[in-house]
Amino acid sequence: xxxxxxxxxxxxxxxxxxxxxxxxxxxxxxxxxxxxxxxxxxxxxxxxxxxxxxxxxxxxxxxxxxxxxxxxxxxxxxxxxxxxxxxxxxxxxxxxxxxxxxxxxxxxxxxxxxxxxxxxxxxxxxxxxxxxxxxxxxxxxxxxxxxxxxxxxxxxxxxxxxxxxxxxxxxxxxxxxxxxxxxxxxxxxxxxxxxxxxxxxxxxxxxxxxxxxxxxxxxxxxxxxxxxxxxxxxxxxxxxxxxxxxxxxxxxxxxxxxxxxxxxxxxxxxxxxxxxxxxxxxxxxxxxxxxxxxxxxxxxxxxxxxxxxxxxxxxxxxxxxxxxxxxxxxxxxxxxxxxxxxxxxxxxxxxxxxxxxxxxxxxxxxxxxxxxxxxxxxxxxxxxxxxxxxxxxxxxxxxxxxxxxxxxxxxxxxxxxxxxxxxxxxxxxxxxxxxxxxxxxxxxxxxxxxxxxxxxxxxxxxxxxxxxxxxxxxxxxxxxxxxxxxxxxxxxxxxxxxxxxxxxxxxxxxxxxxxxxxx
Numbered sequence: 001x002x003x004x005x006x007x008x009x010x011x012x013x014x015x016x017x018x019x020x021x022x023x024x025x026x027x028x029x030x031x032x033x034x035x036x037x038x039x040x041x042x043x044x045x046x047x048x049x050x051x052x053x054x055x056x057x058x059x060x061x062x063x064x065x066x067x068x069x070x071x072x073x074x075x076x077x078x079x080x081x082x083x084x085x086x087x088x089x090x091x092x093x094x095x096x097x098x099x100x101x102x103x104x105x106x107x108x109x110x111x112x113x114x115x116x117x118x119x120x121x122x123x124x125x126x127x128x129x130x131x132x133x134x135x136x137x138x139x140x141x142x143x144x145x146x147x148x149x150x151x152x153x154x155x156x157x158x159x160x161x162x163x164x165x166x167x168x169x170x171x172x173x174x175x176x177x178x179x180x181x182x183x184x185x186x187x188x189x190x191x192x193x194x195x196x197x198x199x200x201x202x203x204x205x206x207x208x209x210x211x212x213x214x215x216x217x218x219x220x221x222x223x224x225x226x227x228x229x230x231x232x233x234x235x236x237x238x239x240x241x242x243x244x245x246x247x248x249x250x251x252x253x254x255x256x257x258x259x260x261x262x263x264x265x266x267x268x269x270x271x272x273x274x275x276x277x278x279x280x281x282x283x284x285x286x287x288x289x290x291x292x293x294x295x296x297x298x299x300x301x302x303x304x305x306x307x308x309x310x311x312x313x314x315x316x317x318x319x320x321x322x323x324x325x326x327x328x329x330x331x332x333x334x335x336x337x338x339x340x341x342x343x344x345x346x347x348x349x350x351x352x353x354x355x356x357x358x359x360x361x362x363x364x365x366x367x368x369x370x371x372x373x374x375x376x377x378x379x380x381x382x383x384x385x386x387x388x389x390x391x392x393x394x395x396x397x398x399x400x401x402x403x404x405x406x407x408x409x410x411x412x413x414x415x416x417x418x419x420x421x422x423x424x425x426x427x428x429x430x431x432x433x434x435x436x437x438x439x440x441x442x443x444x445x446x447x448x449x450x451x452x453x454x455x456x457x458x459x460x461x462x463x464x465x466x467x468x469x470x471x472x473x474x475x476x477x478x479x480x481x482x483x484x485x486x487x488x489x490x491x492x493x494x495x496x497x498x499x500x501x502x503x504x505x506x507x508x509x510x511x512x513x514x515x516x517x518x519x
Contacts, residue, residue, distance in 0.1 A: 057120045088204070413443060430456075437450070
């Protein structure tokens with residue numbers, strides 16, 4: 001026999017059994033990869049937030065793992081391809097998936113002094129690179145075991161690739177639309193580990209039963225260790241399609257304060273039993289705007305875009321009981337937490353609409369508001385579709401003729417986002433203003449700004465006698481003058497944010513990439 005004939009000899013096919021379903025096997029492993037990828041974004045969010053950088057890291061790390069796994073799997077398949085070996089691979093994948101929960105508990109994994117992008121990459125790689133690499137080896141091994149006739153190699157490999165792609169699609173849709181909100185990330189990861197372990201044990205049973213028993217003992221031991229160490233318990237009080245929600249209790253000067261943490265961000269401070277207490281400066285500015293409007297119109301109506309801990313809506317209900325307060329909060333889980341743990345009574349007159357603000361504003365106005373206040377942005381995640389001229393135009397239609405739209409945003413020392421947002425806002429309103437939360441914002445890592453749009457002008461001194469109960473008159477002393485605004489607008493080319501072009505993530509990139517603010 002010639003050397004060419006020896007090379008052309010097909011590999012020994014896998015044992016024919018009703019359990020040997022190569023397309024189904026690859027379907028499951030590919031689905032597990034995508035399930036882990038989507039869960040990755042949820043698991044790392046409480047540590048480093050959810051942003052363009054986190055999802056870029058997740059996708060890159062998972063693809064790197066799959067690529068390396070495919071390469072290693074091909075080489076392993078040429079040397080050790082067998083059902084027993086495939087079973088061992090599945091067991092390793094199960095243990096690696098379970099270790100994700102261990103790394104999620106390791107606060108020492110990232111150093112506070114590290115750059116945020118480095119933190120994200122290190123955390124994502126430590127948690128997900130190894131399981132994705134191991135899972136990536138499965139398809140080449142299954143392909144090797146499935147080829148029994150070289151004349152059908154293309155068809156066999158094509159079917160395996162198609163099954164893998166279909167598994168990825170199903171895993172993506174199932175996780176994003178159903179699993180995360182129904183079960184939470186920790187339960188999903190544990191389920192993935194169990195499924196992979198079960199498949200591994202089945203393949204080992206097709207070989208030597210002693211190996212299967214050993215595998216069961218290893219998996220059971222790993223599970224018991226994880227349970228005893230608390231790795232299987234989620235850090236979230238509740239996990240929704242949008243956030244990992246946590247509640248932190250603290251006692252400050254005898255006051256019972258509760259923090260609402262959404263992913264990595266402390267979104268709200270709530271003093272139970274005292275809705276008049278507000279901590280954040282932007283909330284106090286909103287309170288001063290409400291006081292200003294109440295002098296003109298005692299019985300007013302306000303719309304809050306973003307409910308969070310409902311700190312400001314509860315303040316309005318307590319201080320101005322005749323005011324109509326509506327809230328658009330995209331996450332019903334956040335609203336329920338506010339009812340369950342943050343003092344929002346079931347008998348409240350606050351009306352909540354659990355939907356995206358853009359969808360809410362797209363309808364014809366059923367109520368005209370005196371104040372529309374935005375609280376849907378943070379420095380980790382900005383829904384760009386709420387920053388555009390088209391959205392501002394819709395907000396304008398929901399305001400009374402002399403109504404006020406105010407929105408809280410975060411920006412870094414370069415001011416790219418606040419500059420562009422202001423430039424966009426003035427396309428929809430006759431008069432626009434900026435309140436600078438930090439007068440020295442050009443030398444701060446990040447600062448908050450309140451941008452205000454209205455069709456009726458006002459002067460800063462008009463707010464001199466208004467405050468949020470702390471005699472601070474914050475709005476009067478933080479409103480930027482015309483000279484300051486003109487200086488800001490001329491520091492760089494202006495961008496008009498539209499539905500077709502809104503590079504908000506890039507504008508906020510300096511918050512992540514600048515090691516420290518300019519001197």
